[in-house]
Amino acid sequence: MIEARGLTKRFGSKLAVNQVSFTVLPGQVTGFLGPNGAGKSTTMRMILGLDRPTAGHVTVNGRHYSRLAAPLREVGALLDAKSVHGGRSAHHHLLCLAQSNGIPRERVDEVLDMVGLQAVARKPTRGFSLGMGQRLGIAAALLGDPAVLMFDEPVNGLDPEGIHWIRGLMRKLAAEGRTVFVSSHLMSEMAITADHLVVIGQGRILADTDMQDFIDRNATSHVLVRSPQMSELGPLMAARGWRVEMVADLSLKVFGARAAEIGDLAADHGMRLHELATVQPSLEEAFMQLTGDVVEYHAGLPEPPPPPPPLGDAPAPPGNGDLP
């Protein structure tokens, strides 16, 4: 479990992380999503005690990182850049890390095996490709068999096979009951791996939501219906069990129905339709809209940070349309 409270980091005049609070729970993959420069890596470095917070605090398993008895046995982290001495072999790199935390040396070969680097284990890591470097970083994270894992942009530089592998790995780690915290700037990536989503933009938390809610809200296609007889058509559609959302006076978003069904329904009741369109918003768009708003978002707003947009709310259950 990772708990951040009011975490803030200032670099000179740049407020990289601003009053960030969130909790990462065990047993699920929590995605940490934000555009470039949003403050993901900085937040992760603060969790690991590498960067000192300007304000606020963060704990792992209830303790400040530097108070962990044997950190590698409790937390495994893949940092954003290849953070390895290039002159040392992969084997020796992992060996010195294992030794520092009293981890048996057999574990080094085990993790090298897991990430598929045994063939190059004795080669200096400076010759490693980006993907091999990532694999080595992941091996280091797994070394102490920790209950908490953090991955900063783990799919960076991995080939499709590697991407598939790391996704499976993260799911498996979470299924084992571990805390898995993974950053990315790709919504599509998060949609595939994460159960929970923490969205950060310009150093602020924009959303802290269940992935399913986020998808329900943003990725389900809906049908845009415009009709001069909406006051009658609306209740008819809601009665069918479709979720209906008001857009403007005479137009509605309808979830859970196909355009053809709506057209037929209107025809059956002799109602006129002025527009009937299927809308397919991508998660990526939803994310960009969310983070794109950030600048104006905190421009006129006072401290403390405003509540995130209504992404965290549970969507209305189907059949219970929010009709006027």
Next chain:
Amino acid sequence: MSDKTPHDPTPDDAAPNGAAPNGAALEDTRPSRRGMEDTKPRRPAPRELTPRASFANVLLSEWTKIRTVKSTFWTLLSGAAVVVGFSALFALAFTSSYDDLPPAERATVVPTSPMQIAFYFGMVIFGVLGVLVITGEYATGMIRTALTAMPRRPEYLLAKAVVLALVVLVAGLVVSFLSFFVSQAVLSAKNLDGSLGDEGVLRAVIGGGLYLTLIALLALGVGVILRHTSGSVVTVFLVLFVLGIVGGFLPGEWGATIAKYLPSNAGGAILLPRAEEGSLEPWTGLGLFALYALVVLVVALVLFQSRDA
């Protein structure tokens, strides 16, 4: 505690060979999202207390680090080559010019004179090793990995210093004795040689090893403070080599007094069997040098503790 860990994170269900390159990017590897809440196996009992990473663990780790990069071997080898080689060379210079020296200068030639000069030329190389053990980590980003493994920074730096000191002490003693014996062999041609039994000679030779150790530690401190290899090496070179020479040009009695206290002049005093005109007492000099190194290391520790890695 048993090494048997409660989990085996092998991603066996995600065998890499099963993925079609184009399908992989979109494949949902989750077990159906909706029904997961109930079936998700929770972490069982809280794990037993993990043993604290001890200082001995960190020492062992630092030992592995220093012996598994080639730069350690090469800096020590070149340092040894320069010190031992120059000892022979200057011993040769002393023997060949001895007859032409005025009596007053002849009196200043002692058995350890060649190695004292050789140390002056070779010492910076041992400093380079001290710099590299830390700037090598900053340059590659290894420092961040290392500090996640050992976030107690004073302990981390202390372990690094201890391992560096032990390595350079052993190498330094070997170099010092070699340099002594090689130069004595050359000096014996003119009967200028001495033996370890002579007054102050054994102390000078052992002191040479200690001096190189302190140089490496001072350089480690400089490396921690500057975090940059080239900048740190240049700084060490300026402080030890250049400053010592500049000291010789300082005018008057006042200048001579200052010169005695400059780092490499103070430290180099240990290499003489007896204190000479213009140098501190051997142990006083080396003690002062140790103090300089300590001050640098304390500053380094304070910065290391407070800065972002």
